[in-house]
Amino acid sequence: MKPVPLVLLITSVLLTTHVPLSTCRPRDLNLINNQLDDVLLNRAGDDAMSYLLLYLQRNLGAQKAADVLHLQHFSTPQLRSDNSLEELTEFSKRNDDPPISIDLTFHLLRNMIEMARIENQREQAELNRKYLDEVGK
Amino acid sequence: MALFKVWFSSLIATMYIFWVSTFSCLDLPLFLSGCLDMVAVEGQFTFTAERPQLNCAVFFIGEPSDIISIEYNSVNIDCRGGDFIKVFDGWVMKGEKFPSTQDHPLPLYERYSDYCETGVTRPIVRSSQNVAMLFFRLHQSGSSFTVTFRKLINPFPCNVVSQTPEGSFTMIIPQQHRNCSFSIIYPVEIQIGELSLGQHNDLKRSILGCAGSGDFVELLGGNGMDTSKMFPMADLCYSFNGPAQMKVGCDNTVVRMVSSGKFVNRVSFQYRLLGHQELQQMKGNSVEDVCLRA
Numbered sequence: 001m002k003p004v005p006l007v008l009l010i011t012s013v014l015l016t017t018h019v020p021l022s023t024c025r026p027r028d029l030n031l032i033n034n035q036l037d038d039v040l041l042n043r044a045g046d047d048a049m050s051y052l053l054l055y056l057q058r059n060l061g062a063q064k065a066a067d068v069l070h071l072q073h074f075s076t077p078q079l080r081s082d083n084s085l086e087e088l089t090e091f092s093k094r095n096d097d098p099p100i101s102i103d104l105t106f107h108l109l110r111n112m113i114e115m116a117r118i119e120n121q122r123e124q125a126e127l128n129r130k131y132l133d134e135v136g137k
Numbered sequence: 138m139a140l141f142k143v144w145f146s147s148l149i150a151t152m153y154i155f156w157v158s159t160f161s162c163l164d165l166p167l168f169l170s171g172c173l174d175m176v177a178v179e180g181q182f183t184f185t186a187e188r189p190q191l192n193c194a195v196f197f198i199g200e201p202s203d204i205i206s207i208e209y210n211s212v213n214i215d216c217r218g219g220d221f222i223k224v225f226d227g228w229v230m231k232g233e234k235f236p237s238t239q240d241h242p243l244p245l246y247e248r249y250s251d252y253c254e255t256g257v258t259r260p261i262v263r264s265s266q267n268v269a270m271l272f273f274r275l276h277q278s279g280s281s282f283t284v285t286f287r288k289l290i291n292p293f294p295c296n297v298v299s300q301t302p303e304g305s306f307t308m309i310i311p312q313q314h315r316n317c318s319f320s321i322i323y324p325v326e327i328q329i330g331e332l333s334l335g336q337h338n339d340l341k342r343s344i345l346g347c348a349g350s351g352d353f354v355e356l357l358g359g360n361g362m363d364t365s366k367m368f369p370m371a372d373l374c375y376s377f378n379g380p381a382q383m384k385v386g387c388d389n390t391v392v393r394m395v396s397s398g399k400f401v402n403r404v405s406f407q408y409r410l411l412g413h414q415e416l417q418q419m420k421g422n423s424v425e426d427v428c429l430r431a
Contacts, residue, residue, distance in 0.1 A: 004139070008146040100223065100249075100272045101232045102173075102194045106322050106360075106388045109230070112175035113198060113322075117300055120177040 177300065179288055181210065184273070185281035195271045196228060201297040201306055203288040205264040207271065209256050210283040214275055216253035222273040222282055224250045224262045228298065229270070233363035236266060236296040240316045240364060263289070266296040298322065302410035307403065314398030318364045321390045324416060325408040327356060328382040332373055335400035347374035351397030354404050358387035358428040367391060368428060384411060386419045387428030
C-alpha cells in the first residue's frame with residue numbers, strides 16, 4: 001500500500017476513535033463541505049452549553065452526558081441511519097422543516113432565567129441611577 | 138496521478154468517518170455547538186455568525202403582564218441556502234409547548250412565523266403572552282441579523298411563565314371563553330387566597346368533581362412544559378375566601394383557570410419555593426411516583 005493513502009487512513013482511524021461525537025451532525029453541512037481539521041477542531045463552540053456538554057462527555061461518557069442534560073435531537077425525520085450524502089445536503093437546505101423544538105432541562109432553563117433577570121435588574125438600576133442624577137441637577 | 142490518489146484517499150477517509158459517525162450517533166445528542174440565550178431586557182440585539190450556527194435559540198421572557206414584540210431591523214441571511222429565523226409564540230422545550238394548544242388562541246402552525254416567508258412584509262411579530270422564542274440557523278459565517286425586543290403591556294394576562302419561584306399573582310378572565318395557565322417552573326407551595334367564579338355563589342361542585350363545570354381552577358403538576366400533559370393535583374369550582382394551600386413537588390407547577398365566558402372569573406394566589414427538606418419529607422410520605430403532593 002502506498003505511504004500517503006496509508007497515512008491518511010491511519011490518521012482518520014485515530015481521529016475517529018477520539019472524536020466520534022463531534023462528527024455526529026447529519027444535518028450539518030460542515031461535515032460534508034469543510035476540511036477534516038475544521039470538522040474535528042471547531043466543535044467546541046464558545047457558549048456555555050457546548051462547553052458544558054464537552055466537559056460532561058469527557059468526564060462522564062457520551063450517554064451519561066446526554067442523560068444529565070436530557071439532550072435529544074430535534075424532532076425531525078430520522079436521518080441518522082441515512083448514509084446518503086446527497087439526501088443530507090438536500091435536507092439541510094430544505095426550508096420547510098416541521099415545527100422546531102429545543103431540548104433543555106428545567107435546571108438549565110431556570111439558571112438562564114435567573115441570569116437574564118440579574119441582567120434586567122442591573123439595567124434597571126443603571127436607568128434609575130441616570131434618572132436620579134438628572135433629577136438631582 | 139499522485140494527486141488523484143491523495144484526493145481519493147481523503148474522500149475515502151471522509152466517507153469512512155461519516156459512516157462511523159452515523160453508527161455512534163444513534164442515541165447521542167446532536168445539539169452540540171448550538172447557541173442559546175435568554176433575554177429579559179428590552180433592546181436591540183445583533184447576532185453575527187462567526188462560523189456556521191445551525192441550531193440556535195433565544196428565549197424571551199417578560200413580566201407576567203407583558204407581551205413580547207420582536208421587530209426585525211436588518212437581516213443578512215441566505216434564505217434560499219437554508220438559513221432561517223423563526224419566531225415562536227410561546228416556548229417550546231423537548232417538543233412540549235407553552236401555552237398548550239388548548240390554551241392558546243392560535244393554531245400551532247400560526248404560532249411559528251418565518252422571516253424568510255413573511256419577515257419583509259410583516260417585520261414586527263407580537264407574542265400572546267410574556268414568553269416567546271426565536272430559532273435561527275445561519276450557514277455562512279458573516280451572516281447576521283438584528284432584532285429589537287420590546288415589552289408591551291397586557292391588561293389581562295392569560296398565560297404566564299413566572300420568572301421567579303416566589304411571588305403572587307391575580308388572574309382575571311373577564312367574560313371570555315378561554316383557558317389560562319400560570320406556570321411556575323419550580324416545585325412550590327401554592328396558597329390560593331381568593332377564588333371568585335361567577336357573580337353568584339351558585340356553582341355547585343358535583344360528585345364527579347369539577348369536570349362538568351364550565352368555570353373552574355385546577356392545580357397541575359408535571360415535568361414538562363405542556364399543561365395538557367400534566368397531572369391534576371386539585372380542582373376548585375366554587376368561590377371562596379381564605380387561604381387554601383397545597384404543595385406540589387414537580388418541576389412545573391401550574392395554576393390553570395378554565396372559563397366559560399359567562400362570568401368574570403378571578404383567582405389570587407401566592408407561591409413559594411419548596412425547600413430541599415420539604416421535598417425529601419414529601420418523598421418519604423408519598424406512595425405514588427407521579428411528582429409529589431401534600
